[in-house]
Amino acid sequence: MKISSIKYKSNVYIIEPSDIIYEGLSNILLKYSNHLNVFRLENLEELELINQNSELSIILINPNCCYGNLKNFQNIKKNYPKFLWVAIIYFVFKEESLQQFDLVINILDSTDQIVHKINSLLTTTPNESQTDFSQLTDREIEVLKEMVKGLSNKEISEKLNISIHTVVSHSKNISRKTGIKSRSALAIYALTNKIISLEEF
Amino acid sequence: MYQTKRTFARQDIKLYDLIIENPNILLMLEYFGLETIVGDYTIEEFCKKNNVKTELITTITNLYNGFHNIDIGIFEIGDIELIVKFLKNSHTYYLREKYPEIQEIIRKIENKEKSKEIQLISQFFNEYFNEVAEHLEYEDKIVFPYITHLLKKTHQNTYSFSVQEYQDHHTDIEFKLTELCNLLLKHIKTENADYLKPKLLNSILELEQDLYVHSMIEDKILIPLVHKLEDENKFD
Numbered sequence: 001m002k003i004s005s006i007k008y009k010s011n012v013y014i015i016e017p018s019d020i021i022y023e024g025l026s027n028i029l030l031k032y033s034n035h036l037n038v039f040r041l042e043n044l045e046e047l048e049l050i051n052q053n054s055e056l057s058i059i060l061i062n063p064n065c066c067y068g069n070l071k072n073f074q075n076i077k078k079n080y081p082k083f084l085w086v087a088i089i090y091f092v093f094k095e096e097s098l099q100q101f102d103l104v105i106n107i108l109d110s111t112d113q114i115v116h117k118i119n120s121l122l123t124t125t126p127n128e129s130q131t132d133f134s135q136l137t138d139r140e141i142e143v144l145k146e147m148v149k150g151l152s153n154k155e156i157s158e159k160l161n162i163s164i165h166t167v168v169s170h171s172k173n174i175s176r177k178t179g180i181k182s183r184s185a186l187a188i189y190a191l192t193n194k195i196i197s198l199e200e201f
Numbered sequence: 202m203y204q205t206k207r208t209f210a211r212q213d214i215k216l217y218d219l220i221i222e223n224p225n226i227l228l229m230l231e232y233f234g235l236e237t238i239v240g241d242y243t244i245e246e247f248c249k250k251n252n253v254k255t256e257l258i259t260t261i262t263n264l265y266n267g268f269h270n271i272d273i274g275i276f277e278i279g280d281i282e283l284i285v286k287f288l289k290n291s292h293t294y295y296l297r298e299k300y301p302e303i304q305e306i307i308r309k310i311e312n313k314e315k316s317k318e319i320q321l322i323s324q325f326f327n328e329y330f331n332e333v334a335e336h337l338e339y340e341d342k343i344v345f346p347y348i349t350h351l352l353k354k355t356h357q358n359t360y361s362f363s364v365q366e367y368q369d370h371h372t373d374i375e376f377k378l379t380e381l382c383n384l385l386l387k388h389i390k391t392e393n394a395d396y397l398k399p400k401l402l403n404s405i406l407e408l409e410q411d412l413y414v415h416s417m418i419e420d421k422i423l424i425p426l427v428h429k430l431e432d433e434n435k436f437d
Contacts, residue, residue, distance in 0.1 A: 179379065179380065179383040179387075180380045182376075182377060182380060184325050184328065185384060187321065188318060188321045188322060188384055188389075189388055191317065191318060191321065192318050192389060193388065198317055
């Protein structure tokens with residue numbers, strides 16, 4: 001969790017050479033969409049400066065800024081699997097170029113259309129922060145109990161008769177659902193949620 | 202126009218306005234060893250008066266305001282000394298002020314609540330504080346002197362430190378604070394700790410933001426500069 005990127009907000013990065021288009025687009029998004037942080041990037045290279053593992057991010061890009069080179073663009077997209085890509089187009093583009101994007105915004109779109117498009121993109125994408133993760137499964141609880149007792153992954157796998165790989169994936173899920181990773185903090189979680197009792201501790 | 206919750210700092214903006222919006226910027230000035238009377242000076246005027254690089258102060262101010270897109274191109278080897286000073290001073294602040302402050306609030310809650318959970322939180326935090334202290338000491342005693350030697354060209358052996366190791370450690374240091382927030386807001390009940398929980402949370406969040414900026418400066422600015430310096434020294 002970072003101060004500047006509160007979980008429920010999605011980040012929108014706009015790569016667009018025209019000041020007029022950028023200012024207009026960012027104002028529409030900030031005024032009418034819900035919970036967006038809007039940033040402007042000068043070029044695709046600046047994407048490297050973005051904290052990628054944080055939250056849902058949308059890149060709005062003028063296809064002319066993709067170097068006009070589709071192959072190159074495909075490679076860049078592969079590097080950022082979590083990002084959603086939206087093309088900002090002024091006029092007609094080749095259909096096959098636009099298929100590379102998750103969404104296309106035309107500068108002649110109305111405010112309503114733009115807002116509708118962006119919002120639909122946000123709601124159709126599984127957004128981890130919006131899902132209810134409060135419930136651990138029975139198996140995860142079993143693994144958690146053993147973790148808290150101080151057993152290693154190997155010992156847990158032997159005791160519960162599951163593979164180490166499964167133990168690791170359970171523990172990853174536990175961390176994802178609870179927002180807690182270290183064993184000492186998990187112990188406190190388990191205690192307050194009555195997964196283990198004081199005596200077992 | 203860049204838009205977030207906070208102002209995008211430019212050199213013609215008054216420091217006073219920026220600090221009122223985000224008081225941590227005052228902390229930043231102290232880390233740099235600069236005066237904390239900002240008058241009505243713009244960033245540029247203030248920097249000229251104090252003889253520091255305007256772009257450097259503007260960039261770090263923007264990090265504090267949540268703009269992570271830093272142009273590392275503006276930083277030069279000549280800036281290393283000031284950056285190291287910033288980092289050293291912030292270490293002192295963490296160790297002598299900030300962590301003890303949080304520790305003290307938790308101790309107060311512990312006294313009022315007397316529950317096992319709070320005891321464990323206290324234990325969790327103390328262990329974590331020790332880890333952090335160890336890491337900061339490593340930087341103070343190994344990393345910074347190494348850099349100083351490089352700058353003075355008095356460095357003898359070929360020892361270097363691993364960027365990856367550095368970054369992993371930072372992630373860990375910040376993540377434990379997030380865990381603490383999660384525990385406090387989602388799981389730990391307090392009944393008698395009048396107003397201490399919000400106070401604790403405020404203090405943790407301030408530290409979390411500062412640590413975030415701190416590690417950005419180390420990873421994105423300092424380390425590339427040090428590598429550049431190492432390369433330069435090689436050819437001497």
